[in-house]
Amino acid sequence: MAQKFSFPRFRPDGTGASGRAANWAVIGIFMIMAFAAIAAGRDFLMPVTLAVLLFFVFTPLRRLARRRGVPDALTATIVTLGLVIAVALIGLGASGPVSQAAQNLPTIKTRLEQKFSELRESFEEIQQAAQEIEQVQAPDDEGQPAPIKVEEVSDSTLTSLMKFTPAIAGQVVFTLFLLFFMLASGDLLYLKIVQSFDSMAEKRGAYLALRQIEDSLGNYLGAITIINAGLGLAVGLAMFAWGMPGAILFGISAFILNFIPYLGAIVGVITSGLVALVVMPGVFWPMMVAGTYMFLTSLEGQVITPYFVSRRLQMNTVVVFLAVALWAWLWSVIGMIIAVPVLVVLRVLAEYVPGWEKFGNFLAGEEPPAIEDEDEEEARDIVEAGAGAEDESAARHVTAEVVEDAGKP
Template sequence: MRDAARRVPRWIGIGLFLYASVFALSAAKAFLVPVVLGFLLSMVFAPVRRALERLGLQSWLASFLIVLVLLCGFLGTVATLAMPVSTWIENAPRIERRVEVQLNGVSQSINEVFRANKKIEALASGSDDSGQKVQVEKGQSVTTQAAMLAPSMVAQLLFTFVLLFFLMASGDMFYEKLVHVMPTFRDKRRAVRIVYNAERKLSRYLFTITLINFGLGVAVGTAMLIYGMPDPVMFGVVAFLLNFVPYLGALVGIAAAGVIALLSFDWYGWSLIIAGTYLALTTIEGQLVTPYFVGRNLRLNTVVVFLTVSFWAWLWSAVGMIVALPLLVAVRTICEHIEELDHISAFLSERHAEELPAEPEDTPDAGN
């Protein structure tokens, strides 16, 4: 009875701590999102920076080149998607009418739903003309909201790249400080091993996934070009970006391909064919390509991955879905090297992954 009474305050404290942590992560989203992105990118590109330094470049110059390449890649992606997305937004009213026409031939019941919806809108607005006016005002409000959010997004982006530059330009200063504050030599060695292994695994994982996603984007774009879909380059870029989000990204891409095919062709069967093609390509990537090129020791528990992506999507929306998997890889790497947390590492791993031999550890000195 006394033991149970002693445990209650501890569990209450843990619960309050978790609640406060989630609240803090949500409340400080505008600040924490670029900070987390900056630290993750610095760990991913640290091996690249060291490779450039071995070629004779100074830390600041190597860091500047990496940030410049990342910034150019980001701006190129935005420029590629800007025109098609703006065109789809401008044609939203026409697209809505075409969806109604297409679905009218598929199911009479769905047609009745649209008719009922129109009647409700007419009753609410008073006339068709006023209803059209409401649609235009909604379109203007979306544009206004996008214009209002743009400065904040640009500021966060600039903050991320500036922080990334300073983190990488400082070299291994943070690691040296980390070693300095550790009390014993054993703790110093463990800290360096954790950091460098986390860097190595994050870099290997994300670079491999990026190449795989690039191949998937090329395959999807080529397939859309063969089918005669509009903006096949946009499809390729979107498939490349969405595939960084496990499970949910593929589902969104399949649904988007099916809907756009429904709008682009008179025969609704093309929607099923194109969505099925997208599904087949993502299935080949997820079941064959990724397991082959990504080592089993880097694969994670699928249920934990899905829950992690869902949690961070709820907390930080789209950015949360992107950082969820790298954060999970980093947490698992840390748990692997701490005996007290080894059971958490086994839980986060794929089935039987903990039975495989550990990878050889190439841990350099903190000062290198």
């Protein structure tokens, strides 16, 4: 007999299980409204969130500089100017290849048409077979296979980028100014947060949580930035070795795109393959170029990053993918970049906020942190026992034995 479960039933007096159902209803409504507010206010919330994350990253540097006698305002100025210079150098390095690509749009259009024409001729036999099958299924239909259409490459994309450039620049400026004021204020933000708690133990816990957020974000973003820089260098050199145009742009793109888990690598592989399809003959060599990009990103994702990033900071891959998709829906590209840092912050908070232990356990990777009760051990016993079962009936039998053994004194 299968074990049954049901939703809480509403009682006429409004007590008991109906209260739990009402609570879940309120939570559901709150989440819907919260997501709507986050999506609607992204022009303001995106730079604020990014500035707060950068504040946690650079606060240890500010604290170190203060111990060396450097004022907080001077450290904030150096950090802000450093970020401006870094962004300017990236933009300067990418401006040349981007400008050249914009000037070569007619040539790219012509080559794409030629390449798709060659591909259409290569697959002529397959099209002929498909046409014969279609004629057999519908003998009265004398329609020809639809030709492959090549959309014109226009300057609409560049026009859109020029349209949104002022808004993006404004958000960048707002982020940098907010970061400057937060760093220049020293420990004022920490002081206000700690003051909002009552007991001394809660104040200490809040301060330790803030410090751990600093360490976790700094370690994660520091390691990821260095790894991505190495990946960008490797991709740039590989594209140069293949004779691809704009090897510098490929390296910069790989560095930036790799901050987006999974999707960034996919975009890079597709882009490199399409560009190679334009500049190289045939299909084999473009596939080799795309395969080289895929090999480098796979090596980084499967070997290098797990080795250098602390296991404590590794996340549940399913949760990471869903978080990237969710933040992409809410905040587009910036949302995909900040998705994992936000998960890192939530995982740290789960270790300090009462009742969030299981949530932190859910966010963790293959080796989640131990929960201070029997739930984790019991769950592991059931899952490990059921993993060896061939079907649902066998799983019911072996898990029943686990439950019986756990109930014995």
